[in-house]
Amino acid sequence: MKTEKEKMLAGELYDCGDGELLARWHLAKRLQQEYNAVDSEDRERQSAILDRLLGARGRNVWIAAPFFVDYGEHIRLGDNVEINMNCVFLDCNEISIGDFSGIGPGVHIYTVFHPVNPEERLSGEGGFWRSRTAPVHIGKNVWIGGGSIVLPGVTIGDGTTIGAGSVVTESIPARCVAVGNPCRVIRFL
Numbered sequence: 001m002k003t004e005k006e007k008m009l010a011g012e013l014y015d016c017g018d019g020e021l022l023a024r025w026h027l028a029k030r031l032q033q034e035y036n037a038v039d040s041e042d043r044e045r046q047s048a049i050l051d052r053l054l055g056a057r058g059r060n061v062w063i064a065a066p067f068f069v070d071y072g073e074h075i076r077l078g079d080n081v082e083i084n085m086n087c088v089f090l091d092c093n094e095i096s097i098g099d100f101s102g103i104g105p106g107v108h109i110y111t112v113f114h115p116v117n118p119e120e121r122l123s124g125e126g127g128f129w130r131s132r133t134a135p136v137h138i139g140k141n142v143w144i145g146g147g148s149i150v151l152p153g154v155t156i157g158d159g160t161t162i163g164a165g166s167v168v169t170e171s172i173p174a175r176c177v178a179v180g181n182p183c184r185v186i187r188f189l
Contacts, residue, residue: 003018003020004016004018004020004021005018005020005021008021008092008093008131008133009074009093009094009133011093011132011133011134012132013115013120013130013131013132014130014131014132014133015128015130016092016112016128016129016130016131017127017128021071024071024073025070025071028053028069028070028071028072028073031049031052031053031072032053032066032067032068032069032072034049035049035050035053035063035065035067036065036066036067037065038065040064040065046063050063053069053072053073054072054073054075054076054077055072055073055074055075055076055094056075056076056077057076057077057081058077058078058079058080058081058099059079059080060079060080060081061077061079061080061081061082061083062081062082062083063083063087064083064084064085064105065085066085066086067083067085067087067089068087068088068089069088069089069090069091070089070090070091070092070112071091071092072091073091074091074092074093074094074095074111075089075091075094075095075096075097076094076095076096076097077096077097078096078097078098078099078100078101078140079099079100080099080100081097081098081099081100081101081102081103082101082102082103083102083103083107084102084103084104084105084106084107084146085105085106086105086106087103087105087106087107087108087109088107088108088109089108089109090108090109090110090111090112091109091111092111092112092131092133093111093112093133093134093135093136093152094111094135094136094137095109095111095135095136095138096135096136096137096138097138097142098138098139098140098141098142098158099140099141100140100141101138101139101140101141101142101143101144102142102143102144103144104143104144104145104146104147104148104164105146105147106146106147107144107145107146107147107148107149107150108148108149108150109136109138109149109150110136110149110150110151110152111133111134111135111136111152112131112132112133112152113131113132113133113134113151113152114129114130114131114132115130115132133152134152134153135152135153136150136151136152136153136154136155137154137155137156138150138155138156139155139156139157139158139159139160139174140158140159141158141159142156142157142158142159142160142161142162143160143161143162144156144162145161145162145163145164145165145166146164146165147164147165148162148163148164148165148166148167148168148183149166149167149168150162150168151167151168151169153171154168154169154170154171154172155171155172156168156171156172157171157172157173157174157175157176158174158175159174159175159189160172160173160174160175160176160177160178161176161177161178162178162179162183163177163178163179163180163183165181166178166179166180166181166183167180167181167182167183168182168183169182169183170182170183172185173185173188175188175189176188176189177189
């Protein structure tokens with residue numbers, strides 16, 4: 001029988017009130033609180049916290065505080081990635097961001113969603129809703145403008161720019177500019 005974490009990572013209906021999941025969630029909250037309180041010039045301390053918080057990160061990663069995650073351990077960042085302040089990454093499944101990519105301020109990336117049917121949402125324990133997930137993959141040399149929201153299951157191709165304030169509901173191909181709600185390609189590069 002699968003654990004709730006295994007179900008979560010497989011994109012199956014799972015109970016986010018599970019003890020194993022809650023333990024990691026609480027650890028991530030402590031680590032993000034610590035990270036957000038560190039002096040912005042203390043790169044050594046920031047790096048040590050990110051090593052415990054994130055699943056993987058390359059060289060020259062810059063994350064401006066405050067930064068918010070669900071678990072942290074499902075986030076994988078390439079080399080030379082910059083994440084601006086006030087970003088929220090709900091990493092109940094994998095979030096991968098390729099080399100040389102930039103994430104504007106206030107960007108939200110979601111890998112988790114709830115069933116539309118209200119009876120399917122209810123777990124009956126602890127008041128937590130049951131959930132499902134789908135990974136988000138962001139390619140290399142991508143720019144996501146401030147205030148954008150990237151929804152579960154989306155892939156954004158290499159070299160693409162997402163305009164500020166966009167809601168990315170479906171995958172976007174490589175080497176284009178896409179904007180809007182819902183986000184649509186307006187031109188190829």
